[in-house]
Amino acid sequence: MIEIRDIKKSYQMGEVTVEALRGIDLNIGSGEYVAILGPSGSGKSTLMQILGCLDTPTAGTYQLSGREVSGLKRNELAEIRNKQVGFIFQSFNLLAHASALENVALPLIYRGTSGRQRLQEAARLLERVGLADRMDHKPNELSGGQRQRVAVARALAGDPDLILADEPTGNLDTHSGDEIVALFEELVSEGKSVIVVTHDLEIAQRAHRVVRIRDGVVEEDTRQAA
Amino acid sequence: MFFLQLTRQFFQDMRARKLRTFLAMFGIGWGTVAVVLLLAIGGGFHAASKKAMHGMGEHLVVIWLSRTTKAYEGMQPGRQITMKSSDVVEMGRALPEIGLYSPEPRRSGLSAQYDNHRVKVSVSGVTPGYGIMRNMIPEPGGRFFNDRDVKARRRVAFIGNKVKSKLFDEGDPIGQIILLDGRPFTVIGTLQEKTQTSDYGGRDAGKVVVPYTTYTAMWGDQNVRNIVVRPNPVNDSEPMKKAIYTYLSQKYRFDPTDEGALSIWDTVEMDRFTDWFFWGLQALLGLGGALTLCAGGIGVANVMFLIVRERTREIGLRMAVGARDWHILLQVMLEAGLIVALGGLGGLSFSFLVIWAIQAAPTPEWLGQPQFSPLVSLITISVLAFVGLISGIFPARRAARLDPVKALEF
Ligand SMILES: Nc1ncnc2c1ncn2[C@@H]1O[C@H](COP(=O)(O)OP(=O)(O)OP(=O)(O)O)[C@@H](O)[C@H]1O
Numbered sequence: 001m002i003e004i005r006d007i008k009k010s011y012q013m014g015e016v017t018v019e020a021l022r023g024i025d026l027n028i029g030s031g032e033y034v035a036i037l038g039p040s041g042s043g044k045s046t047l048m049q050i051l052g053c054l055d056t057p058t059a060g061t062y063q064l065s066g067r068e069v070s071g072l073k074r075n076e077l078a079e080i081r082n083k084q085v086g087f088i089f090q091s092f093n094l095l096a097h098a099s100a101l102e103n104v105a106l107p108l109i110y111r112g113t114s115g116r117q118r119l120q121e122a123a124r125l126l127e128r129v130g131l132a133d134r135m136d137h138k139p140n141e142l143s144g145g146q147r148q149r150v151a152v153a154r155a156l157a158g159d160p161d162l163i164l165a166d167e168p169t170g171n172l173d174t175h176s177g178d179e180i181v182a183l184f185e186e187l188v189s190e191g192k193s194v195i196v197v198t199h200d201l202e203i204a205q206r207a208h209r210v211v212r213i214r215d216g217v218v219e220e221d222t223r224q225a226a
Numbered sequence: 227m228f229f230l231q232l233t234r235q236f237f238q239d240m241r242a243r244k245l246r247t248f249l250a251m252f253g254i255g256w257g258t259v260a261v262v263l264l265l266a267i268g269g270g271f272h273a274a275s276k277k278a279m280h281g282m283g284e285h286l287v288v289i290w291l292s293r294t295t296k297a298y299e300g301m302q303p304g305r306q307i308t309m310k311s312s313d314v315v316e317m318g319r320a321l322p323e324i325g326l327y328s329p330e331p332r333r334s335g336l337s338a339q340y341d342n343h344r345v346k347v348s349v350s351g352v353t354p355g356y357g358i359m360r361n362m363i364p365e366p367g368g369r370f371f372n373d374r375d376v377k378a379r380r381r382v383a384f385i386g387n388k389v390k391s392k393l394f395d396e397g398d399p400i401g402q403i404i405l406l407d408g409r410p411f412t413v414i415g416t417l418q419e420k421t422q423t424s425d426y427g428g429r430d431a432g433k434v435v436v437p438y439t440t441y442t443a444m445w446g447d448q449n450v451r452n453i454v455v456r457p458n459p460v461n462d463s464e465p466m467k468k469a470i471y472t473y474l475s476q477k478y479r480f481d482p483t484d485e486g487a488l489s490i491w492d493t494v495e496m497d498r499f500t501d502w503f504f505w506g507l508q509a510l511l512g513l514g515g516a517l518t519l520c521a522g523g524i525g526v527a528n529v530m531f532l533i534v535r536e537r538t539r540e541i542g543l544r545m546a547v548g549a550r551d552w553h554i555l556l557q558v559m560l561e562a563g564l565i566v567a568l569g570g571l572g573g574l575s576f577s578f579l580v581i582w583a584i585q586a587a588p589t590p591e592w593l594g595q596p597q598f599s600p601l602v603s604l605i606t607i608s609v610l611a612f613v614g615l616i617s618g619i620f621p622a623r624r625a626a627r628l629d630p631v632k633a634l635e636f
């Protein structure tokens with residue numbers, strides 16, 4: 001599903017060039033459940049942004065489902081984000097003025113799905129993450145765990161094959177975090193690829209594979225029994 | 227559906243930032259009022275001036291026969307050119323450049339009498355075309371005389387409104403017999419009151435006109451002092467003036483370059499100048515209004531820049547879930563467009579009220595009534611659309627070019 005070769009990313013900060021990624025190779029298959037670990041500043045988020053087509057690498061190649069995406073234009077990347085990738089953020093990133101239902105339906109707007117279908121699909125996804133009774137609530141009327149579940153439902157809108165989560169439980173208590181991880185396990189069992197950046201070793205333990213990153217390179221890549 | 231979403235976003239923003247949105251809309255509304263009112267008042271002023279000028283007549287050229295100032299074929303300068311009414315009619319029929327024509331032999335100080343009312347008037351003998359050229363519109367129930375009256379030399383008279391009120395008070399003069407210079411004439415029409423700011427030989431309100439044939443029969447085929455013509459086509463008097471010069475200089479044998487022989491009052495040329503003048507005035511007023519509106523547009527653009535800034539994270543998120551650049555562009559432009567549209571609508575409504583109020587209140591006649599013409603609304607709406615587009619496009623482009631990662635971290 002994902003094949004990256006020698007991916008590099010550097011940021012120019014005035015005189016200084018910060019090398020966030022210095023050559024990463026990684027193959028991730030369909031239905032894999034991967035945890036990415038690493039100290040702060042090691043380049044985890046940078047990698048996730050490239051994997052999620054939010055950003056492009058400075059060098060290297062990236063094939064997503066057999067298609068080379070490293071040289072695509074803005075709008076082509078947007079289309080991939082829209083159809084093939086679901087992204088979950090540490091800080092939820094929900095629209096404050098919109099209800100849970102509208103938040104989940106948002107990606108579908110940019111797919112051109114009709115209004116009724118959008119709301120039907122969004123409602124189905126909210127039911128699936130256990131928020132059937134919170135559809136009309138605004139984000140500030142929901143708990144942190146509930147907000148992140150709305151974000152998971154939004155990531156699932158349009159049925160993408162790849163789910164990326166950058167420290168999804170970072171702002172949650174243990175119980176809420178467990179609920180999110182349980183959802184991920186369900187998604188994996190359905191055949192989706194899930195990649196999670198985390199600092200929580202317990203969460204990493206439950207993944208099929210752990211990739212450790214340090215200073216912009218892969219330090220260790222281990223598979224573990226499910 | 228997408229549009230509905232965007233419209234909702236606008237109203238959410240509006241609720242969140244009432245004062246700011248209101249001020250932006252107010253700026254647009256104010257500019258709209260400026261454009262509409264300035265154009266409408268200018269238009270009314272133009273119409274009023276034109277109407278007053280046309281009190282004397284429309285597309286009218288008056289020619290006085292004068293004395294030659296140049297020697298010609300052995301004849302000394304200072305020779306008076308003389309024409310009779312029949313000569314004028316002959317010329318009018320001969321030259322295709324002349325649309326309407328009339329001689330205007332005139333006697334002033336004649337007495338007009340009805341019962342025991344008596345008044346001094348000036349009487350002219352003219353053609354039916356004169357009534358059209360000089361805007362002598364009859365009061366309902368009456369008429370100007372026609373070709374048959376002329377042919378039959380009927381003793382019919384068309385009288386000015388002042389003459390009518392002096393002779394008849396409130397009574398109906400149509401069909402009544404009055405005595406002009408002691409001779410009986412039937413009144414067939416009275417002049418509708420009109421604003422007349424220019425004249426020669428007195429205002430039409432105090433005049434009596436009769437068919438020139440009748441006039442000749444009554445008072446003799448005297449030399450006419452002036453003739454009245456309308457060019458054909460009506461908007462261009464130059465070819466007609468040239469044709470008349472050629473015709474008269476040949477017939478009465480004077481130098482065709484002798485500008486003193488005929489003295490010409492060309493209201494067609496004057497009209498054209500006035501039109502240009504008012505067109506310029508309108509353009510100036512419109513420009514003033516449009517600039518005010520543009521200032522409003524800058525206000526809207528500012529608000530949109532602020533909104534884009536405040537919503538940077540949201541825009542980043544929309545991009546992250548798949549919004550294309552044009553989705554973002556459209557969202558911002560639509561919001562700017564809605565502010566402009568609502569402000570413009572408010573401004574238009576308010577202008578309507580003001581124009582309505584001015585029309586209801588007494589205004590000086592020379593200023594006229596402000597007019598809300600289709601052209602004014604077309605111009606206003608075009609300027610509004612332009613301002614909306616321009617004030618939206620720059621903030622929208624900034625929003626659409628945001629980098630999703632940076633926007634999310636904003
Ligand atoms: N936009 C940027 N401009 C400059 N430097 C950046 C930018 N984004 C990231 N970096 C740098 O790149 C390196 C990797 O950052 P990244 O956010 O990927 O780390 P991380 O592993 O996600 O850390 P954390 O665990 O704290 O989230 C860091 O040194 C960071 O300072």
Ligand SMILES: [Mg+2]
Nearest residue numbers: 044045046166
């Ligand atoms: Mg990070």
